[in-house]
Amino acid sequence: MEDKNFMKYIYELHKDMMAKNFTLVYDGEITHQITKAFTSLAEDKMESYSEDSSIKRKVFHVMVECLQNLSRHAEEYEYKGSKGLYSNGIFIVGRMGKEGEQYQVITGNAVDNKRVPELRSLLEKINNLDKDGLKELFKKQIREGTMSEKGGAGLGLIDIARKTGEKLEYDFVEMDENNDFFLLRTKITRNIK
Amino acid sequence: MDVIKIKGTDDTPNVILDAENNIIEFSGRSLPEDVITFYSPVIEWIEEYAKNPNPKTNVIFRLEYFNTASSKVLLDILLKFEDIINEGNEVAVQWYYQEDDEDMLEAGEEYSEIVDIPFEMHSY
Numbered sequence: 001m002e003d004k005n006f007m008k009y010i011y012e013l014h015k016d017m018m019a020k021n022f023t024l025v026y027d028g029e030i031t032h033q034i035t036k037a038f039t040s041l042a043e044d045k046m047e048s049y050s051e052d053s054s055i056k057r058k059v060f061h062v063m064v065e066c067l068q069n070l071s072r073h074a075e076e077y078e079y080k081g082s083k084g085l086y087s088n089g090i091f092i093v094g095r096m097g098k099e100g101e102q103y104q105v106i107t108g109n110a111v112d113n114k115r116v117p118e119l120r121s122l123l124e125k126i127n128n129l130d131k132d133g134l135k136e137l138f139k140k141q142i143r144e145g146t147m148s149e150k151g152g153a154g155l156g157l158i159d160i161a162r163k164t165g166e167k168l169e170y171d172f173v174e175m176d177e178n179n180d181f182f183l184l185r186t187k188i189t190r191n192i193k
Numbered sequence: 194m195d196v197i198k199i200k201g202t203d204d205t206p207n208v209i210l211d212a213e214n215n216i217i218e219f220s221g222r223s224l225p226e227d228v229i230t231f232y233s234p235v236i237e238w239i240e241e242y243a244k245n246p247n248p249k250t251n252v253i254f255r256l257e258y259f260n261t262a263s264s265k266v267l268l269d270i271l272l273k274f275e276d277i278i279n280e281g282n283e284v285a286v287q288w289y290y291q292e293d294d295e296d297m298l299e300a301g302e303e304y305s306e307i308v309d310i311p312f313e314m315h316s317y
Contacts (some may be wrong), residue, residue, distance in 0.1 A: 053293060
């Protein structure tokens with residue numbers, strides 16, 4: 001009986017993904033190979049329907065920065081029943097809007113909740129800046145920031161906001177006393193002609 | 194001086210560092226797995242070049258794409274060339290961008306605002 005429910009669950013998962021226009025859902029370890037594979041898949045797909053080259057570049061860029069954020073900043077977290085499976089978090093790419101006029105890239109990963117206030121304030125700061133403000137913040141960070149051991153330059157979120165021209169949507173969900181689940185949703189609006 | 198020629202891949206740029214023929218060029222895509230490891234021989238080469246540079250150095254960037262981690266290293270590279278100017282030599286950056294790639298043009302303009310090196314913008 002349990003098997004039957006499990007199969008049903010998979011069917012529901014599939015239907016949900018389709019209904020939500022998710023074209024890629026991945027939960028696991030983010031490696032450089034994965035980043036290359038996902039971005040090249042997305043490029044080929046967009047190429048196949050002759051997506052505007054500036055939109056292609058933006059989607060590619062947001063995917064790269066989001067995947068790198070996951071691989072650099074996700075907190076290791078042992079999920080109940082996960083049998084030691086390792087995941088940096090969830091990564092979703094999809095279409096949205098009435099006529100699929102926007103792309104969305106969503107990431108979700110565990111973060112040490114001690115880091116949350118800092119992250120939250122950076123996100124708020126980014127969302128409160130206009131185009132010129134973001135440019136100044138980027139220039140300040142690229143000059144003054146140092147490269148972390150993990151190869152991050154603290155520029156990813158600022159750059160995502162600049163390249164998309166959209167506010168960053170985010171949320172923090174409590175996982176346990178030490179960790180929050182950080183969700184970030186980026187939208188890329190297609191040029192409607 | 195040694196010539197460095199790195200053939201580009203889908204995630205690392207084509208790099209030519211040739212003092213004798215006065216060619217310094219970066220082209221293609223830059224999102225290496227490990228930015229620091231990839232660019233450290235480049236930085237070392239420029240440091241060596243700075244000791245005895247050509248009277249006029251042209252630095253060519255013809256990049257299609259670079260990630261934010263690379264953007265930080267590109268600034269480090271430009272700052273090395275700024276030092277060469279400060280030592281009394283001439284350096285110019287030739288910044289190429291695809292005609293419809295405003296972000297790449299803007300990136301070049303921003304670098305030109307941060308470092309004290311003349312930039313020439315070229316669309317292709």
